[in-house]
Amino acid sequence: MVTAADPGKTRSSVWLAAGQTAPARRRSEAPSGLDRERITGATVRLLDADGLARFSMRRLAAGLGVTAMSLYWYVDTKHDLLELALDHALGELPLPQTGAVDPAAPSGPAPDGWAGRLRALACGYRRLLAEHPWVAPLTAAYPNIGPHARAFDAALQRLLDATGLVGACRTGAHLAVSQFLHGCGGTARRAPEGDFGLALDVLIAGIEAQAVAARPGP
Template sequence: MVTAADPGETRTSVWLAARPAAPARRRSEAPSGLDRERITAAAVRLLDTDGLTRFSMRRLASGLGVTAMSLYWYVDTRHDLLELALDRALGELVLPEPEDAGWSGGLRTLARDHRRLLAEHPWVAPLTAAYPNIGPHARAFDAALQRLLDATGLADAARAGARLAVSQFLHGCGGTARRAPEEDFRAAIEILIAGIEAKATA
């Protein structure tokens, strides 16, 4: 999958790009104490404190106590690291199952937790729009949403429409996660659920 992360730039998602193993000699030269997981976790923390516009590989390296070039042993580009950070943040969600509280209860939980995630990590919403969400945690989120909607009893076409409506609702809240009153957000969820219920029983 080729994406446009910047105007005039095309790139392949980090989740699809082949990453050949480095020769043994080069692996031995890699900076000690670093790995991709540690770098990604540090990137999430830096994005939380400094924001997306101020994020840079140099700032990240400084926080880790290494040179910026050291990071490129583990990630090829800044865009790759942002994709990794995005999926790591999505991994914070506890995904509900239909048997836990029914599909409607699960959908309420998913929506509220997603809103909280966007409030705690304001950079997630713009990155979701900029990059394809095909990392393991993003796919787990999509699968959980699909299981909830499968439990509604909607026919295939209606279920596809409900999935689109829910997805647009969740992602559309990205720009207002900190501003929209909680009661308005909860009312919107209830209206969405009521519409799905009405369609399922029609």
């Protein structure tokens, strides 16, 4: 099983690397037909098919028809590649719209109010964890600070801004939602949909109660 770092070693996030680019290794000699995006997509597909425990650079390379060493022209370590795959998967999650509607965004009715949008975001995240079971353990193992992860958190922050909560209540609401969403990972395939929906309703009701209590009186 992959852990946050190899024993006895300290590693940084691939997203903190200067320029967030592929390693500077004689790029003119890099294998043709490969790029970081293609490798990342293949990583996601392999993780979906075989699971995290069986993932290896050798198996990934075999699926791409290249040698394992070819992959290291584009990433420094397996951990870097898993971080890239994690953020790639998070990019599949539809985020709630705020403000003007983007005509290029997926069509469909948007739920009204912050509560409906939060419910849609939570349900979408649950589906993502069910479709990619390896996302939950990687979220726990890595900093999870890629662009799609940051976009997800920004969307959540905007939803909580709309509640009107401030200070400690606002911080507590963010922590409660974050812990609830990340906790879905262990039960995404086992907990009945109705149980999940009920738990989500209780969470939203609690935030609503705090928001009402925080409003100034007449």
